[in-house]
Amino acid sequence: MTKRAGERPPGSRAEAEVPVDPWYEKLILDFCQRRLCAESGLVVIKGRETPWYQNRQGRVRYYLLPPYKADTALQTMAVFEQIIHRHSGMHRHQGGLAIYVLEGEGYTIVDGERFDWTASDLLLLPINPGGVAHQHFNRHSSRPARWLAFIPMAFQECLSSEVVQLETSPDWLSLENAKENAQPGTRQDYSASSQNAGFPRAIVGEAKEAGGTTLLDALFKLRDEYRRQSETGLKVVCGPDLPWERNRQGIMKWYLHPGKRDTAIRSLVVYVQEIPPGGKSGRQRCPGGLVYYVLDGRGAVDVDGTRYQWEQGDCIALPLKNFGVEYQFFNLDGQNPARYLTVTPNFFEVLGVDLGSSFEQLEDAWP
Numbered sequence: 001m002t003k004r005a006g007e008r009p010p011g012s013r014a015e016a017e018v019p020v021d022p023w024y025e026k027l028i029l030d031f032c033q034r035r036l037c038a039e040s041g042l043v044v045i046k047g048r049e050t051p052w053y054q055n056r057q058g059r060v061r062y063y064l065l066p067p068y069k070a071d072t073a074l075q076t077m078a079v080f081e082q083i084i085h086r087h088s089g090m091h092r093h094q095g096g097l098a099i100y101v102l103e104g105e106g107y108t109i110v111d112g113e114r115f116d117w118t119a120s121d122l123l124l125l126p127i128n129p130g131g132v133a134h135q136h137f138n139r140h141s142s143r144p145a146r147w148l149a150f151i152p153m154a155f156q157e158c159l160s161s162e163v164v165q166l167e168t169s170p171d172w173l174s175l176e177n178a179k180e181n182a183q184p185g186t187r188q189d190y191s192a193s194s195q196n197a198g199f200p201r202a203i204v205g206e207a208k209e210a211g212g213t214t215l216l217d218a219l220f221k222l223r224d225e226y227r228r229q230s231e232t233g234l235k236v237v238c239g240p241d242l243p244w245e246r247n248r249q250g251i252m253k254w255y256l257h258p259g260k261r262d263t264a265i266r267s268l269v270v271y272v273q274e275i276p277p278g279g280k281s282g283r284q285r286c287p288g289g290l291v292y293y294v295l296d297g298r299g300a301v302d303v304d305g306t307r308y309q310w311e312q313g314d315c316i317a318l319p320l321k322n323f324g325v326e327y328q329f330f331n332l333d334g335q336n337p338a339r340y341l342t343v344t345p346n347f348f349e350v351l352g353v354d355l356g357s358s359f360e361q362l363e364d365a366w367p
Helices: 024-040 153-158 175-181 215-232
Strands: 059-064 077-084 087-093 097-103 105-110 113-118 122-125 132-138 145-152 164-167 245-247 250-256 268-275 280-286 291-296 298-303 306-311 315-317 325-331 338-345 360-363
Touching (some): 059 315, 077 087, 077 132, 077 291, 077 338, 097 268, 145 153, 145 338, 268 280, 268 325, 325 338
Antiparallel strands (some): 059 077, 087 132, 087 164, 105 113, 250 268, 268 338, 280 360, 291 315, 291 338, 298 306, 298 325
16 A cells, blocks of 8 residues: 555554544543433422522423533423413424413414413424414413423424513513513523524425435425424314323323324323322333323332332422333322323434333233
8 A cells, every 4th residue: 555645654653642632531421420410310309399480481480401400310301380370471482392281271372373271281382494482371360370391402402492582471570670680681582593584485495295206205205294294283182082091001191102193293202190099000111211290199109229209299300321210100198099290202213212221011000
């Protein structure tokens, strides 16, 4: 082989002068710290200890909020509760998230279209070019409405999401208090696209559906299928309309599932599970990454041999671990059932249900 001019053989003195990689060891440390957080972070976030805050969008409290709440065992999902007296502010950000109604009745305006909801419904915000502008309204002035939002943060980054405030909530503090309590610059909207009137659809250049037999054509067909689902799929999944399913893990009703194709989004898996008085769920080993919100009851969950107590209003964050997490729920009330809402990102169709670890049923809920 002919050596090129100026080229030095491996092991030469010049090669030894190559600078040390400044990033590799930091990368190792970063992954190590994430795994340590999964091992030592909070698994149960107590609702009664979680404070309420007021911002321009509304009155909220945060159970999970990466990276700002760094003390929780799960750092991949944002979960917050909002209470609405009259109406929220209006803002725009990307969809792909779900809102579960805890209490009350109302409606949400999404890009000019109205969607009504009531307690136990699941509101879905679709994924649209540039995001979705939305505002929530309480139907009854005599009592507030409350809901929970579940946002898979990895998807938001991939969707290039940004939050742009379009209208302020009437519950926002007075301007004087806002100035007094806010940090400099917090009222400014940092938006890279707020100057655009809307999505420049002319860039797309085609309105017809894809044909052809090439693999590129297949991608365009997938595009068209998702566009149809986003446009025509359910934006509100009505809880009372869903059937209960008795399976190896227990009694469940599914709002979002990889096998369901009638909803506007598929980015989450969502179900409610009920445990009979004094009963238990099945025992599973799974990759983790699930979030539970206790709707009713009190009990305990065993996570890798450690027991955690929970009660109504608590949020439970099952950490992600590379060899999986073993868990089981118990209803400690012998008189009343317990119910909890479960949410996890739907990575299953691209990364597998095992998610690099394991998904196994270790014990059935029933004898």
